Amino acid sequence: MEIESTIDFLKEIEKFKTCERVCQTSSNGRAESDAEHSWHLSVFLILLENEFDNIDFSKLLKMALIHDLPEIYAGDTNPYRDDIKNKEENEKLAAGKLFSMLPESAAKSLSSLFDEYINQESLESKIVKSADKLMPLIQNLCTNERHSSYRKLNVEYSEVLEYMNKYFSGGVLEKFYQKLISEAHNNGVFSEPTAKVNNA
Numbered sequence: 109m110e111i112e113s114t115i116d117f118l119k120e121i122e123k124f125k126t127c128e129r130v131c132q133t134s135s136n137g138r139a140e141s142d143a144e145h146s147w148h149l150s151v152f153l154i155l156l157e158n159e160f161d162n163i164d165f166s167k168l169l170k171m172a173l174i175h176d177l178p179e180i181y182a183g184d185t186n187p188y189r190d191d192i193k194n195k196e197e198n199e200k201l202a203a204g205k206l207f208s209m210l211p212e213s214a215a216k217s218l219s220s221l222f223d224e225y226i227n228q229e230s231l232e233s234k235i236v237k238s239a240d241k242l243m244p245l246i247q248n249l250c251t252n253e254r255h256s257s258y259r260k261l262n263v264e265y266s267e268v269l270e271y272m273n274k275y276f277s278g279g280v281l282e283k284f285y286q287k288l289i290s291e292a293h294n295n296g297v298f299s300e301p302t303a304k305v306n307n308a
Contacts, residue, residue, distance in 0.1 A: 110211040117209045123180045130186050130257040131247040140247060142176045142184060149243055153236070159280040160235065167221070168232045174218055175225045175236060178202035187271055188263045196226060238275045238285075245288040248297045258298045265298040 127142035150172045157165055176184075181202035185195045203222045207215045225233045248256050258268065272289070276282040292298065 113209060113211055114214070117206075117214075120206065120209060121177060121180065124177060127176075127179050127184060129184050130261065131244055132251045132255040132257070133247075134250050136254065142179050145243060145247075146173055146176055148246075149236075149240055152239055152243070156239070156280060160231075163232055163235065168235060171221050171225050171232060171236045172239075174221055175240065177218075178206055178222065181205060186257075186261065188258075188267060189261045200226065235281070238281045241272055241275045242281070242284055242288055245292050245297075249288070249292055249295065252292075252295055252297050256297050258292075262299040262302075264301050265293050266301070268298060 124146075125141050125143045128139040129142060129145060131140045131145075132138065133140050133144070150169055153168060153172055178199045179202070182195075182198045185192055200223075203219060207218045207222070209215075210218065224230055225236060228234060228237060244257065248258060257263075268289070272285065276285045
């Protein structure tokens with residue numbers, strides 16, 4: 109193992125702890141970091157391990173832990189209010205820059221995992237993506253009394269349905285989605301629809 113380059117990489121990804129997301133934590137006034145989000149997602153997937161057949165669970169967890177690492181350079185992009193046109197390309201470039209710090213074998217391994225996640229062709233990548241989409245609902249339910257990122261950005265329930273529905277098509281994650289989206293809607297997590305002006 110190339111110890112020096114591995115240490116340099118670990119120092120660099122320490123910045124992941126400071127990459128802020130729009131969602132808040134239950135600590136008043138503190139944004140959730142990408143590192144916290146990835147940890148939360150990984151624990152969620154561990155709890156679902158016995159729900160999936162014919163998957164490489166080790167690969168699944170590795171993918172969950174590294175899927176947002178390129179945001180150290182690319183930043184977190186909100187799917188509702190940020191410009192997402194170049195999101196994938198920006199993150200690919202960031203991944204290349206970040207993983208190139210590692211020894212060749214490790215760089216190839218992490219790059220391959222990230223590419224697999226982006227391409228969304230394997231079962232593991234689709235599971236991670238779908239589970240990832242549920243985490244903001246959980247986070248906002250945890251902080252709803254004083255903060256909702258959906259209300260802050262004026263994101264309505266209908267917008268969330270339009271964005272989220274395509275990631276779920278049966279199975280246990282669909283059940284979690286229906287439960288969470290219903291609870292969030294019933295508890296006022298989303299912005300109220302804008303009233304239409306009657307010009308008649």
